[in-house]
């Protein structure tokens with residue numbers, strides 16, 4: 001197997017479903033933000049592992065926007081996909097929804113997570129290029145490239 005053979009977005013796209021349990025809610029009946037962040041980190045890690053076929057580590061949580069709450073017993077659906085890859089890093093977008101009994105999905109969170117692939121010595125290692133197949137994937141890539149440049153600039157500026 002050629003480890004650096006290009007891969008499509010669809011090849012690593014991942015969906016994860018959770019039910020909000022009593023242990024996941026805060027004192028006023030809403031899903032803990034930290035619990036949702038854990039689920040987001042896990043799905044982003046799985047997407048990155050599937051794209052790179054490597055162990056990965058979380059380098060940066062770029063955008064984490066809580067748009068609406070989830071409550072006890074809600075069905076929470078997380079969808080993760082690669083939006084941009086650098087040399088050893090991958091940007092993963094995670095969209096989180098609450099799914100109603102009628103199947104309608106209401107968006108509650110959008111996040112971008114940067115994962116870095118690690119070799120057997122725990123050092124960053126190259127990841128496969130991303131094969132873009134749709135207009136939406138191309139638009140996400142261009143936006144991901146801009147976010148990557150901004151992240152680099154912020155690291156230089158210590159901001």
Ligand SMILES: CC(C)(COP(=O)(O)OP(=O)(O)OC[C@H]1O[C@@H](n2cnc3c(N)ncnc32)[C@H](O)[C@@H]1OP(=O)(O)O)[C@@H](O)C(=O)NCCC(=O)NCCS
Pocket residue numbers: 057058059060085086087088089090114116124151155
């Ligand atoms: C992430 C980590 C592996 C990067 O290692 P490093 O020695 O700085 O490696 P490099 O400078 O070669 O960077 C490797 C890649 O990570 C990216 N990167 C590093 N720090 C980053 C940051 N803060 N934000 C976004 N990307 C970052 C680089 O841009 C580079 O990407 P590229 O190869 O696609 O251009 C290292 O900082 C680390 O292990 N951090 C701890 C991660 C961790 O434990 N996470 C779980 C927290 S509980």
